[in-house]
Amino acid sequence: MVKAIVHISLKHGVLDPEGKAIQNALDNFGFQEIKEIRKGKFIEIMLNESDKSEAKDKVDKMCRKLLVNTVIENYKIEVVD
Amino acid sequence: MVKAIVHISLKHGVLDPEGKAIQNALDNFGFQEIKEIRKGKFIEIMLNESDKSEAKDKVDKMCRKLLVNTVIENYKIEVVD
Numbered sequence: 001m002v003k004a005i006v007h008i009s010l011k012h013g014v015l016d017p018e019g020k021a022i023q024n025a026l027d028n029f030g031f032q033e034i035k036e037i038r039k040g041k042f043i044e045i046m047l048n049e050s051d052k053s054e055a056k057d058k059v060d061k062m063c064r065k066l067l068v069n070t071v072i073e074n075y076k077i078e079v080v081d
Numbered sequence: 082m083v084k085a086i087v088h089i090s091l092k093h094g095v096l097d098p099e100g101k102a103i104q105n106a107l108d109n110f111g112f113q114e115i116k117e118i119r120k121g122k123f124i125e126i127m128l129n130e131s132d133k134s135e136a137k138d139k140v141d142k143m144c145r146k147l148l149v150n151t152v153i154e155n156y157k158i159e160v161v162d
Contacts, residue, residue: 001116007123022124023147029146031139035082035127042088042123043103046116058112065110067103 002047002055003080006063007041014072043067053077083128083136084161089143090121095153124148133160 008017018035025075026034045062049055056079091097092140100118107115126143131137150154 009123009125019124025147026143029106029143031143033129033139034127036125037127039126040123040125042090042121044090044117044119044121046118047122048114052116058114062107062112066106 002049002052004045004047004055004059005078005080006043006045006059006067007040007076007078008042008068009075010038011072011074027053055079083130083133085128085136085140086124086138086159086161087124087148088121088157088159089123089149089154091119091154092153092155104141136160 016038019039022039023034023037026037045059047055048060049058056077059077059079063075063077064070082133094131099120100120104115104118107118127139128136128139130139137158140160144156144158145151
């Protein structure tokens, strides 16, 4: 069993309205020292697979096939154990 | 300037319908070796603050005030630089 974590974030220059909304909300709560907020997501995948590098290859395929929009998003795969 | 990253995930035992939907979709694409998928989010915060521990305290306040639903979510704060 291998656990892989995929971190997906918007590419630089791509507008992040959700991050902006969080920043405005925090501003209203009195947190004025924030310069920028960007929101991303991560996906934890438990795989029935013993080989780490093979697991990483499979997760990379999943990312390109379904999980990530590579036009506007960057991703990073981390295989834990 | 300090960058803090807040990782927010659902607590164990809390249903994750989004993760389940991703798992079903990947299953339809032929990725059958997946045991479980959990989806989480992360928020990158750029703070006008020089002291790391003070920055962490502030971000912790933001989490409890707005960013995290502590009834169903866990969070972890990482201060980068």
